[in-house]
Amino acid sequence: xxxxxxxxxxxxxxxxxxxxxxxxxxxxxxxxxxxxxxxxxxxxxxxxxxxxxxxxxxxxxxxxxxxxxxxxxxxxxxxxxxxxxxxxxxxxxxxxxxxxxxxxxxxxxxxxxxxxxxxxxxxxxxxxxxxxxxxxxxxxxxxxxxxxxxxxxxxxxxxxxxxxxxxxxxxxxxxxxxxxxxxxxxxxxxxxxxxxxxxxxxxxxxxxxxxxxxxxxxxxxxxxxxxxxxxxxxxxxxxxxxxxxxxxxxxxxxxxxxxxxxxxxxxxxxxxxxxxxxxxxxxxxxxxxxxxxxxxxxxxxxxxxxxxxxxxxxxxxxxxxxxxxxxxxxxxxxxxxxxxxxxx
Ligand code: FES
Ligand SMILES: [Fe+2]
Numbered sequence: 365x366x367x368x369x370x371x372x373x374x375x376x377x378x379x380x381x382x383x384x385x386x387x388x389x390x391x392x393x394x395x396x397x398x399x400x401x402x403x404x405x406x407x408x409x410x411x412x413x414x415x416x417x418x419x420x421x422x423x424x425x426x427x428x429x430x431x432x433x434x435x436x437x438x439x440x441x442x443x444x445x446x447x448x449x450x451x452x453x454x455x456x457x458x459x460x461x462x463x464x465x466x467x468x469x470x471x472x473x474x475x476x477x478x479x480x481x482x483x484x485x486x487x488x489x490x491x492x493x494x495x496x497x498x499x500x501x502x503x504x505x506x507x508x509x510x511x512x513x514x515x516x517x518x519x520x521x522x523x524x525x526x527x528x529x530x531x532x533x534x535x536x537x538x539x540x541x542x543x544x545x546x547x548x549x550x551x552x553x554x555x556x557x558x559x560x561x562x563x564x565x566x567x568x569x570x571x572x573x574x575x576x577x578x579x580x581x582x583x584x585x586x587x588x589x590x591x592x593x594x595x596x597x598x599x600x601x602x603x604x605x606x607x608x609x610x611x612x613x614x615x616x617x618x619x620x621x622x623x624x625x626x627x628x629x630x631x632x633x634x635x636x637x638x639x640x641x642x643x644x645x646x647x648x649x650x651x652x653x654x655x656x657x658x659x660x661x662x663x664x665x666x667x668x669x670x671x672x673x674x675x676x677x678x679x680x681x682x683x684x685x686x687x688x689x690x691x692x693x694x695x696x697x698x699x700x701x702x703x704x705x706x707x708x
Contacts (some may be wrong), residue, residue, distance in 0.1 A: 368697040379405030382492040385588040400433035426473035502586035506628040514628035525621035533682040538578030568681030604629030
């Protein structure tokens with residue numbers, strides 16, 4: 365049994381579980397100048413080397429702690445703007461101009477974050493002391509199969525990322541909050557739900573209702589945590605059948621989060637071109653309008669809104685996911701404590 369404290373679990377949950385990949389930002393946020401972004405309890409600095417490959421380090425100089433992002437990029441290293449210490453992409457202080465030969469020189473003193481660029485986004489691996497090597501990042505078929513075409517839609521919301529996860533695990537809000545929206549005005553407002561296990565997570569779905577409304581949400585962890593849902597489309601929505609959404613949500617701070625939705629359809633050939641045209645000209649504005657309804661609602665919540673709930677059966681999906689993630693947090697903290705490591 366674990367003896368990790370409730371406070372430690374809550375702190376870890378607020379920063380986001382460790383040992384997985386996180387969606388960080390669109391690829392075009394990062395160029396050759398250093399960019400500082402807070403994610404998952406860290407301040408990170410990102411830049412591209414001369415070959416265009418993106419790198420990330422903790423944004424704190426190992427000498428006196430000023431942000432490395434205030435320094436100068438020198439290809440595969442960054443020189444701190446304060447006293448010139450150079451930290452390379454492995455987190456090693458390779459040059460200490462003010463004190464050559466000092467203990468700092470040659471030491472691996474800065475935390476590194478392995479990166480990948482996929483589907484227009486930068487992903488970073490956030491591991492703890494026991495898991496320095498990242499797992500494989502397997503993205504759902506909507507983002508990895510040529511049969512699908514997708515648009516990345518990134519936003520930052522003024523709220524805790526967990527509220528966004530809860531929102532997506534709650535298909536019933538579609539029938540109410542998005543009632544006025546195209547394609548979400550149908551469906552039973554008193555539906556019953558069930559949970560179906562999958563090899564990578566579970567599906568929370570309405571019993572006896574498919575392809576009417578926002579009828580189910582899938583949660584999966586495949587190196588990263590993602591959620592999937594489909595919204596049926598009327599014929600006027602063009603080819604490709606249901607509209608698929610893949611969501612990923614990353615903590616920025618306790619009051620900010622990065623919100624990512626890929627809007628996808630199963631289309632190829634001329635249908636793909638039609639959908640991409642239609643999306644840009646007709647659908648995108650509507651989709652943002654729907655998402656704004658979620659954002660406004662969640663940003664209005666007080667930080668402790670989820671301490672004052674009276675849940676009912678429609679909330680079974682989010683209750684289950686909260687429990688799954690909490691158990692993972694306890695397991696991560698227990699493993700660190702057992703190994704005498706300090707909590708990441
Ligand atoms: S604080 Fe960075 S070199 Fe001194
Ligand atoms: Fe919504």
